[in-house]
Amino acid sequence: MKLLVANWKENPIMLEDALTLAKQVDHQEVVICPPHIFTAAISKVLKKASTGAQDGFYEPHGPFTGYVSMAQLAAVGVKHVIIGHSERRALGEEETVIARKIAAAFEAGLTPIVCIGETAEEHKQGKVKEVVDRQVRSAFSLLPAGSVATSREAIICYEPVWAISTNQVPGMETADTPEQAQTVARYLEGIVRGMPVTSRFIYGGSVNQENLAAFLICPEFSGVLVGGASLRVPEFKKMIKIAEHILM
Ligand code: 13P
Numbered sequence: 284m285k286l287l288v289a290n291w292k293e294n295p296i297m298l299e300d301a302l303t304l305a306k307q308v309d310h311q312e313v314v315i316c317p318p319h320i321f322t323a324a325i326s327k328v329l330k331k332a333s334t335g336a337q338d339g340f341y342e343p344h345g346p347f348t349g350y351v352s353m354a355q356l357a358a359v360g361v362k363h364v365i366i367g368h369s370e371r372r373a374l375g376e377e378e379t380v381i382a383r384k385i386a387a388a389f390e391a392g393l394t395p396i397v398c399i400g401e402t403a404e405e406h407k408q409g410k411v412k413e414v415v416d417r418q419v420r421s422a423f424s425l426l427p428a429g430s431v432a433t434s435r436e437a438i439i440c441y442e443p444v445w446a447i448s449t450n451q452v453p454g455m456e457t458a459d460t461p462e463q464a465q466t467v468a469r470y471l472e473g474i475v476r477g478m479p480v481t482s483r484f485i486y487g488g489s490v491n492q493e494n495l496a497a498f499l500i501c502p503e504f505s506g507v508l509v510g511g512a513s514l515r516v517p518e519f520k521k522m523i524k525i526a527e528h529i530l531m
Contacts, residue, residue, distance in 0.1 A: 284311065284312040284526050284527055284529070285312065285499050285504070285505055285506040285507075285526050285529060286312050286313075286314065286438070286485060286505055286506025286507070287312060287313050287314070287506060287507060287509060287513075287519075287522060287523060287526055288313075288314040288316065288335065288363070288365075288396060288438075288440075288485065288487075288506065288507070288508045288509065289308065289313065289314065289315050289316060289509055289513030289519065290316045290337060290365060290368070290487075290508055290509065290510050290513065291304075291315070291316060291317050291318065291337075291513060291514060292318075292337070292370070292510060293318060294318075294514055295514075298320075298321060298324060301317055301318075301321040301324070301325060302321075302324060302325065302328055304514070304516065305317070305325045305328060305329060305332070306328060306329075307516050307520070308332065308513075308516065308519050308520060308523065309328075309329050309330055309331050309332045310331050310332055310523050311331045311332070312506075312526065313331070313332040313333075313523065314332065314333050314334070314335045314362070314363050314396075315329065315332050315333075315334055315335065315513075316334075316335035316336060316337050316363070316365055317334075317337075318337065319336060319337070319338075319351050319356075322334055322336055322356065322359055322360075322361050323359035323360070326359055326360030326361060327360070333362045333363065334360055334361050334362060334363075335361060335362065335363035335364060335365060335396065336351075336356045336361050336363070336364045336365065337364075337365050337368065338351075338364070338365065338366065338368070338371060338384075339351060339352060339353040339355075339356050339364045339366070339384060339387070339388060339391075339393070340352050340353070340384070340387075341353070341380070341383040341384045341386070341387035342387075343387070343390075343391070352387075352391075353384075353387045353388050353390065353391035353393055354391045356391070356393065357391045357392055357393055361393065362393065362394060363393060363394045363395075363396055363438070364384075364388050364393045364394070364395055364396065365395075365396045365398060365440075365508075366381055366384045366385055366388060366395045366396065366397050366398070366422075367381040367384075367385075367397055367398045367399065367418070367422065368398045368442075369398060369400060369402075369442060369444045369447065370447075373444075378417075378418065378421040378422070379421075381397075381421070381422055382421055382422055382423070382424050382425045383425060385397060385422055385423065385425070385426075385437070386425040386426060389426070389435045394436055394437065394438060395437050395438070396437075396438045396440055396485075396508065397419075397422050397437055397438070397439050397440065398440045398442050398487065398508070399414075399415050399418040399419055399422070399439065399440070399441060399442070399471075400414075400415065400418075400441055400442040400443040400444050400446075400487075400488070401414040401415065401443055401444065401445075402414075402444045402445065403444065403445035406443065406445055411443075411467060412467070412470055415441065415467055415470070415471060416470075416471075416474060419439065419471055419474055419475060420474065423437070423475070423478050423479070423480050426478070426479045426480055427479060428479060429479065430479045431479070432478065432479050432480055432481050433481055435479065435480045435481065436480070436481050436482070436483070437480050437481070437482045438482070438483055438484075438485055438505070438506075439471060439475070439482050439483070439484050439485070440484075440485045440486070440487045440508045441464055441467050441468055441471065441484060441485075441486055441487070442486070442487035442488050442508060443464075443488050445488075446487075446488025446489050447487070447488050447489065447510065448489065448510060448511060449488075449489055450489045450491075451488075451489065452464075452488065452489050452490075452494055453467075453488075455494060455497070460497060461486065461494075461497055461498050461501060464486050464498070464501075464503075464504075465501050465503045465504075468484045468486075468501075468503035468504060469503055471484065472484070472503070483505040484503055484504055484505060485504055485505055485506040485507055485508055486498045486501075486504050486507050486508070487507060487508030487509070487510070489511075490507045490508070490509045490512060490522075491509075491511075491512045491518065491522075492512065492518050492521045492522050492525070495507065495522050495525050495526070496525055496529065499525070499526060499529040500529060506526075509522070
């Protein structure tokens with residue numbers, strides 16, 4: 284089965300609601316990324332799904348007010364961590380910081396889910412490859428060169444900024460296939476080959492019960508990153524059912 288990563292962003296408000304939500308979609312190959320404050324409680328109740336975080340800081344401990352380290356996340360049972368989400372980049376998170384966070388995630392034994400993707404403006408200007416190329420090279424630039432790739436597995440999420448929460452999906456404006464996203468994933472595969480990391484690719488941006496299958500049948504994608512639809516329980520359950528029927 285392919286991977287369904289649920290990014291709850293800043294939802295819900297109450298712990299009880301978070302636990303209820305998590306229990307209802309507790310399924311193998313689901314990664315639930317709640318707000319930090321709920322990660323410990325959620326990792327305790329999940330039996331099949333795994334717990335992810337939406338960010339983590341690169342320093343393992345110390346005088347860093349308000350931050351949560353990769354080591355602290357790992358200590359409460361977190362297995363995956365989203366790094367470089369465009370919503371954080373838009374708030375000023377720089378590529379050098381993202382690279383440090385990725386190195387720290389590996390150090391703590393977490394699997395980074397590295398988000399990359401172009402803005403609407405960059406898309407219009409035909410800069411897609413240029414942007415994702417730069418983002419991916421920078422993301423893994425702090426891993427020791429020449430070290431063994433198989434010791435680190437990353438998930439790279441191609442998530443065009445203009446496709447997030449807009450119901451606009453690459454390739455689907457004109458045809459019922461996500462071919463633009465596939466082209467980007469194939470391009471990135473070529474770039475990460477030779478880097479000291481093994482990667483698989485997922486797609487993110489307005490994934491829902493209607494378009495999920497079109498992404499999951501793409502050999503380039505091992506899964507999807509889901510925002511809004513992951514908070515709508517009946518829809519997300521339906522998406523799990525769809526994913527169960529699509530082989531790797
Ligand atoms: P939507 O699925 O709501 O477009 O959000 C995508 C996203 O940002 C996932 O990280």
